[in-house]
Amino acid sequence: KAGVTQTPRYLIKTRGQQVTLSCSPISGHRSVSWYQQTPGQGLQFLFEYFSETQRNKGNFPGRFSGRQFSNSRSEMNVSTLELGDSALYLCASSLGRTSHNEQFFGPGTRLTVL
Amino acid sequence: QQQVKQSPQSLIVQKGGIPIINCAYENTAFDYFPWYQQFPGKGPALLIAIRPDVSEKKEGRFTISFNKSAKQFSLHIMDSQPGDSATYFCAAATTGANNLFFGTGTRLTVIP
Numbered sequence: 220k221a222g223v224t225q226t227p228r229y230l231i232k233t234r235g236q237q238v239t240l241s242c243s244p245i246s247g248h249r250s251v252s253w254y255q256q257t258p259g260q261g262l263q264f265l266f267e268y269f270s271e272t273q274r275n276k277g278n279f280p281g282r283f284s285g286r287q288f289s290n291s292r293s294e295m296n297v298s299t300l301e302l303g304d305s306a307l308y309l310c311a312s313s314l315g316r317t318s319h320n321e322q323f324f325g326p327g328t329r330l331t332v333l
Numbered sequence: 334q335q336q337v338k339q340s341p342q343s344l345i346v347q348k349g350g351i352p353i354i355n356c357a358y359e360n361t362a363f364d365y366f367p368w369y370q371q372f373p374g375k376g377p378a379l380l381i382a383i384r385p386d387v388s389e390k391k392e393g394r395f396t397i398s399f400n401k402s403a404k405q406f407s408l409h410i411m412d413s414q415p416g417d418s419a420t421y422f423c424a425a426a427t428t429g430a431n432n433l434f435f436g437t438g439t440r441l442t443v444i445p
Contacts, residue, residue: 223376250431252431252432252433254433261422261435261436261437261438262377262422262424262433262435262438263435264432264433264434267431267432274431275430275431275432277432309376309377311376311431311433313431315431320365320367320382320426320428320429320430320431321367321379321382322367322379322431322433323379324369324376324377324378324379325376326374326375326376327375327376
């Protein structure tokens with residue numbers, strides 16, 4: 220079974236621009252969660268989507284948004300980029316059933332904001 | 334504030350040693366405690382997970398010990414190998430909620 224895939228793997232943007240990252244979950248998984256990983260703040264939860272609906276949201280500004288499509292693929296968008304948005308953005312997929320928590324991470328997208 | 338506290342920040346052991354990584358939490362609603370292993374340039378990989386109804390879980394060379402009353406849990410790596418050199422993260426969540434709260438990570442180096 221193929222794992223979680225994320226595209227692109229690397230991105231360089233400048234302040235003020237916006238960016239869209241993509242995530243394809245493991246086949247059969249309906250939940251997609253996004254995390255930001257930085258050396259200073261570690262791994263922080265952004266949001267989770269299940270059946271095209273945002274089910275949970277972390278403590279990030281409204282510049283961070285996401286969506287999920289009917290095939291469970293997900294995108295996250297960051298508008299008006301700031302230098303502090305430079306990070307590894309990780310996507311994790313899971314079955315999404317309430318009794319299961321196991322999440323499987325993709326390789327991440329390394330975003331650099333100049 | 335950090336919901337899950339992890340220590341040590343870094344750890345160096347000889348091959349065959351037993352590194353121990355500790356985590357503590359405050360939120361008693363947490364009932365799912367996974368450990369992840371991350372190599373440079375890769376995403377975290379689920380290693381082993383435990384729920385509070387058991388005090389210990391073993392999978393291969395990896396063991397989680399869980400102390401519910403102390404709100405602490407730890408990872409032991411038996412017979413550590415150089416290939417175990419990676420960053421290890423503990424995490425916590427409530428059942429059905431996929432927002433994992435991660436510890437700050439422990440960089441493990443196993444010397445041959």
